[in-house]
Amino acid sequence: MHVVDVLEDSLRLAKQIGYRIRQEWLGGSGGGGCEIRGQKCLFLDLSLGPDEQLDQVLDTLKHDPALAEIEIPPKLRPLFPDVLVSSKPSPNPSLATSESTSSSPGTAAAALRPFTKLEPDDRRRSA
8 A cells, every 4th residue: 555545544534533634834844633622633744745744644643542432444553553443333434445465654753742732822812
C-alpha cells in the first residue's frame, strides 16, 4: 500500500472519531491534533510530504483514547500496535477492507506530541 493511500485511510479514521481535518500551509512549523471549543481538530501541514503528514496524523490518533472505542481497519492495525482491537464493527465499511501485505510506510516521529486543548480567548467572545 502506498503512503498516500494510508494517509487517506488514516484521515478517514480521524474523521470517524470526531476530528475536523484542517489542511493548512504551516511552513513545516506545526500541525497535529488539538481541541478548540470542544471540537477535535487535526491540522495537516501541506508544506510537508506525505510521509511527514502521515506521521502527524498517526501521532495525533495514537494519543486519542477514542481510538480504542472503534474498530481499526485491518490494514491500519499494524500502525497502532498498542491499541487493543475493539469488538465494535466499523461504521465505515470502506475502511474494513482486507489487510495489505506491503511494508509500513514512513516511520512515526521520534518525539510524540501530546493532545492539547486550546481555550477560546475571552476577548474574542461576543456579548
